[in-house]
Amino acid sequence: MDIKEIQLKDLDPEAFIKDQVASISEAVGDGLAVNALSGGVDSSVVTLLGHRALGERLKTYFIENGLMREGEPQHIVDLFAEMGVKVEIVDAKDQFFGALKGVTDPEEKRDKGITNVFYKDVFGKLVKDCGANVLLQGTNYTDVEETLAGVKRQHNILEQLGIDTEAAYGYKVLEPIVQLRKPAVREVGKAVGLPEELFSRPPFPGPALAARVIGEVTPERTALVRAATTIVESELCDSGAFQYLAILHEDKVTGLRDGKRDFGHQIEVRCWESTDAVTGEPTDVPFTKLRTIADRIIAEVSGVVSVTYNIAPKPPSCIEAV
Amino acid sequence: MDIKEIQLKDLDPEAFIKDQVASISEAVGDGLAVNALSGGVDSSVVTLLGHRALGERLKTYFIENGLMREGEPQHIVDLFAEMGVKVEIVDAKDQFFGALKGVTDPEEKRDKGITNVFYKDVFGKLVKDCGANVLLQGTNYTDVEETLAGVKRQHNILEQLGIDTEAAYGYKVLEPIVQLRKPAVREVGKAVGLPEELFSRPPFPGPALAARVIGEVTPERTALVRAATTIVESELCDSGAFQYLAILHEDKVTGLRDGKRDFGHQIEVRCWESTDAVTGEPTDVPFTKLRTIADRIIAEVSGVVSVTYNIAPKPPSCIEAV
Numbered sequence: 001m002d003i004k005e006i007q008l009k010d011l012d013p014e015a016f017i018k019d020q021v022a023s024i025s026e027a028v029g030d031g032l033a034v035n036a037l038s039g040g041v042d043s044s045v046v047t048l049l050g051h052r053a054l055g056e057r058l059k060t061y062f063i064e065n066g067l068m069r070e071g072e073p074q075h076i077v078d079l080f081a082e083m084g085v086k087v088e089i090v091d092a093k094d095q096f097f098g099a100l101k102g103v104t105d106p107e108e109k110r111d112k113g114i115t116n117v118f119y120k121d122v123f124g125k126l127v128k129d130c131g132a133n134v135l136l137q138g139t140n141y142t143d144v145e146e147t148l149a150g151v152k153r154q155h156n157i158l159e160q161l162g163i164d165t166e167a168a169y170g171y172k173v174l175e176p177i178v179q180l181r182k183p184a185v186r187e188v189g190k191a192v193g194l195p196e197e198l199f200s201r202p203p204f205p206g207p208a209l210a211a212r213v214i215g216e217v218t219p220e221r222t223a224l225v226r227a228a229t230t231i232v233e234s235e236l237c238d239s240g241a242f243q244y245l246a247i248l249h250e251d252k253v254t255g256l257r258d259g260k261r262d263f264g265h266q267i268e269v270r271c272w273e274s275t276d277a278v279t280g281e282p283t284d285v286p287f288t289k290l291r292t293i294a295d296r297i298i299a300e301v302s303g304v305v306s307v308t309y310n311i312a313p314k315p316p317s318c319i320e321a322v
Numbered sequence: 323m324d325i326k327e328i329q330l331k332d333l334d335p336e337a338f339i340k341d342q343v344a345s346i347s348e349a350v351g352d353g354l355a356v357n358a359l360s361g362g363v364d365s366s367v368v369t370l371l372g373h374r375a376l377g378e379r380l381k382t383y384f385i386e387n388g389l390m391r392e393g394e395p396q397h398i399v400d401l402f403a404e405m406g407v408k409v410e411i412v413d414a415k416d417q418f419f420g421a422l423k424g425v426t427d428p429e430e431k432r433d434k435g436i437t438n439v440f441y442k443d444v445f446g447k448l449v450k451d452c453g454a455n456v457l458l459q460g461t462n463y464t465d466v467e468e469t470l471a472g473v474k475r476q477h478n479i480l481e482q483l484g485i486d487t488e489a490a491y492g493y494k495v496l497e498p499i500v501q502l503r504k505p506a507v508r509e510v511g512k513a514v515g516l517p518e519e520l521f522s523r524p525p526f527p528g529p530a531l532a533a534r535v536i537g538e539v540t541p542e543r544t545a546l547v548r549a550a551t552t553i554v555e556s557e558l559c560d561s562g563a564f565q566y567l568a569i570l571h572e573d574k575v576t577g578l579r580d581g582k583r584d585f586g587h588q589i590e591v592r593c594w595e596s597t598d599a600v601t602g603e604p605t606d607v608p609f610t611k612l613r614t615i616a617d618r619i620i621a622e623v624s625g626v627v628s629v630t631y632n633i634a635p636k637p638p639s640c641i642e643a644v
Contacts, residue, residue, distance in 0.1 A: 214573045251536045251573045256637035287606040294633040305638040308630035311616040315578035316627040
């Protein structure tokens, strides 16, 4: 590919920020830019770069797709308000769950359920309505690399796949951090003024919790994996791991409820050691901690009778399950 | 229930053996008895008790249902030959897989797929053809207790559920070890002359590997879980754990094959600390050992991209998955 990586060792964060702010200013001119903030480090960095370049001429939306962490939309809006950046929450839960209804195929989930709804139905309309001529997007170097290699279909890769965004969606796409991998993005985030909670938070997948529900993604099933995610994140946030997550399986397994044989849900916990998500090793989490996590999930997430911990590396596994 | 448990602390193995041998002799009279040997400690003990009482007038069959461990039928026959007990292998693979075809419901798998084929089609015929008037069965105290409590439908509980075996199947059922839980059965096994491999081997479920395949049980899917079982048993046989097993999930998860995104199988490993299978705790297996098991399963079992380890206790989990 013709994008040149800036490696962490070669990164001068201040110079990088200056360059990107200048590029954004030049591309937008007297116009408006728009971006979607998910609360992950990538889109958070892009939001601050765009805000530094354009101030109020950057419109930032948080798309509430119903697939985010517990309490996430308001929490992210509050964090950015403290930095002087206004973020608008757009409630699109019904549109996403409508598109995801009955969809169980993983690729279809990402494409039909997430990408199309996001770009065409929800965000595409917002971009047109707000009159922006530029869309700022948080694509990073690993996203591009994995999509081109066929490893994963990132929802934010379009031009690299030969899709003309201006023709297809009506706006130009700018990708300020496309030359950086995650550790470099975090460095820029620190330098540009993100609070530590945001620049050091574990990666969250593009399709959000839909990437952690095997089988159909319904509001009810999403609520189960969201509750398990809260527990896993609170128990492992001090682990120093690259990423940690909970997955809801479609398989039901035999369990006991009130002393009777019954069938219940299984939650899988994963915790990864990685620098760039390209390869990963499961973390050697102390067994007592794993047992605490399992006990909490069983006690706090309705209908769960079984909890497992991933012990396979990537490859051949992936970080997420979908 | 009106069966009185003999607790391990109250057990006199030699006296128990003498009593049971006498009971079997009396019940069979001048007739013949028949039993099915699975190779588990329960049916192995019953086989030796019956052989001591009746000698050649006990006909012992090993039903090859296609659902046993790798190389199991011949291995068990060889072990019993060394003890002077003749065991006949009956190939019923096609009958079992025929009945299991398309069946995914766990209860139906046990009832229609295993119990009916075993008692009515395969073993019932053998019992009639060999002219036996008594069937010796390895039901233990935990089996009865769990079946009556609705926890689990054991395939070898009939009279306790109000089924008249003489009317339904044409023979009288004798259950020599029905007052014993597993640790007591092992003590009797040791005293009656079983080799250590047999009296100390981990429990194996009645429905065999069908209890470890979520979804349809086909010869191909059984082969996958059989291969994983061989690896788990060889790696954990020195762990001192109560039981250890591999489960094939029906869920497919995202993986990487030859650098491309692909969907593959997930194998779940379980290893239990327990004394009687009524309650259990997952074993704190060293993480390096878990990683070895995962790496071997990925390398040796075709199509597996993900391996997990159970971290939930029983209850609410069960020992097996089906």
